Amino acid sequence: QVQLVESGGGWVQPGGSLRLSCSASEFPLDSKAIGWFRQAPGKEREGFAYIHTDDAFTYSDPSVRGRFTASKDGAKNTVYLQMNSLKPEDTAVYYCALGVRYGLEFGGYAYDFWGQGTQVTVSS
Numbered sequence: 001q002v003q004l005v006e007s008g009g010g011w012v013q014p015g016g017s018l019r020l021s022c023s024a025s026e027f028p029l030d031s032k033a034i035g036w037f038r039q040a041p042g043k044e045r046e047g048f049a050y051i052h053t054d055d056a057f058t059y060s061d062p063s064v065r066g067r068f069t070a071s072k073d074g075a076k077n078t079v080y081l082q083m084n085s086l087k088p089e090d091t092a093v094y095y096c097a098l099g100v101r102y103g104l105e106f107g108g109y110a111y112d113f114w115g116q117g118t119q120v121t122v123s124s
Helices: none
Strands: 004-007 010-012 018-024 033-039 046-052 058-060 068-073 078-083 092-102 109-114 118-122
Touching: 004 092, 018 033, 018 092, 018 118, 033 068, 033 109, 046 068, 058 068, 078 092
Parallel strands: 010 118
Antiparallel strands: 004 018, 018 078, 033 046, 033 092, 046 058, 068 078, 092 109, 092 118
16 A cells, blocks of 8 residues: 655745645556546646656646756655645645556556645735
């Protein structure tokens, strides 16, 4: 059973930055990607970025492109999400999830393992 632990959330003023971490107990050999999701109050959870676990290819949704960057440290089994130029509409609970197979979810993967979520609040 893969465990994902997130950290790095908090409160920040508009225009500020935060870096989220997602530490995995392991990346199984058939891992495909780490996806980043967020759920704003009263809204459904949505995926907005992912990074391949093998070649580090990244994708980000236009809503965050140019502001958020996913990266990984394979030696530490950790994926990062650098978030810059944060806006109030970025306020949400942020989750990372591990996709170990292809599927119909965000990015074409099926996410079987999820982190506990971390709150990000952007306000003045």
